[in-house]
Amino acid sequence: MIGDSLANSLNAIRVSTELIEEELRPHLDTLLAIAQERKKGMAEQVVESSILPVLAHVLWRKNSITLKTTKLVAELAKDPMIRERCFHTGISSALLSLLGSTDQELLLHVGRAISRIGHDSTLQQEKLLRNGAVPLLASVLLRYPENEALVGSCLQALCSLADMAEEDGSAMAWEPVGYVAPEEWVFRGTCRNTGSTLSSTVTLVRLQQLAPGQFVVTVEVLQRCSTAFWTAHSKMASSVRWFPRPHMNGWPKFYKVIKYSVQGYPQNGSWKSKLFHTLL
Template sequence: MDRMGASCPSPSTHTDSVRVAIEALSVSTELVEEELKPYLDTVLTVAIERKKGIAEQMADSGILPVLAQILRRKSTLTTPTVRLVAELARYPPMKEQCFDTGIVSALVTLLLNQDQDLLLHVNQAIARICYESNLQQERFLKLGAVPRLASVLLLHSGNEALRSSCLLALCNLANMGEEDGSMLAWDEGAHFSEGERVFRGTSRYSFGFSSVVTMVRLKQTNGQYSVTVEVLQRCSTLLWGANNGRQAGHRSPNLTHLGSCPKLYKVIKCSVKNIPRYRSLRATVFHSLL
């Protein structure tokens, strides 16, 4: 590999520096950390800032195979590279290339790592690649992403950020999540049987009389874990009481507090007529051997 720092002219503008960095990474044949780090930092900064056209520029550069090669090695470049992949995974042109370039398999392998900061970015990358993509979801499932995500979740459930990213990845693998998870706040709920863990995601911002709740259940049976993802809807007692009042032919009482409607859970789980327009109501179960 040529010494990029010596052979490349000093860029005179920010645009030139980005172009030089992308070119340097895309033509690298040897992964020399000291040489690649400044270029990687430049590209990562631009990706985080979401500069217009950067995704298309990187998609055309052939940079992903090099990033996959970096991910397969243990080095100081691994974490910033995963962060870069997680940022690039927001864009369809990059997302579509992740499997053929080896990014997907490298991410699944990295789920065995013990570095919690690294795992956070790996989960974010997986969640974004899988978001609303049945093809990518199927690829991750075949590579065994679910049991590894379940293992990370159980080992690091006390790390709130890592727990949230892991749950989002599981939800997106079930095609029942969102792109970045910023709208959901997760907590661990009560469990009703031995070997079961229940996590509940509720919207940080609730409007009107109803809200959506995402439930992720992990249950151990005979050495295996089943991971169940459900999306439920709940409403206020005010709305529930008003509905009952109309059915009985009289006005409902004026309730001063709001709560959940447990009966509505069952109704919506069984009826497709009440599904919100923006989200299909399903329950997806993964059976995984840990």
């Protein structure tokens, strides 16, 4: 029974004091399999079992079950109840400590976990930013530009920290936007709206390195509408004047800038700002 397997694995991890890898491995496998099935009520049981601090200790140890534990944390972080507790249980700081790894598969899942923890949560975003998430993610992104999945994971995490990410980042396809300027990189992510063929979303992430460990990240989301949309709109315009037609097939929706330095936040002004654009 799944219920019994879940309860047994949660209890085994909770009472583990030595954190012996071979003893924990099968229980991590069980939890990962159940988490991937998104069984109802699992998040509540995980929180009540108090295993999150144990998982954080496993991540800090950086051993043979670190990758499996990171996968589990990334899967669990899909649930709002669990990601709310990631900072206070030590999960978030443990994940950030792993961004110095050279294991690209591990980094991929760390990026996914951070992206999910920060999704739609201003509090979690601020905590991750204050603990240096931006320069760490930027460093990983620039170290492995040939690993498309890893680059996408880091970019999705940066978008999440800017509160500009889609909930399902797997739908995004990222590509670099040619040469821009020294110490500046731009990436474009596309995600077609599944409910409509008339529009699609484009996300632009601009990364500027001001100094070692000091970055400015700009995230911009644009909505693009197809020619079919504007043709249909033109037919309606004579009788229904609901908004002016712009002179192009896409326009900025909004963008957010994150400024972060390893020395801390600027003393003057806001460390994060949002600008809204409208067409007149």
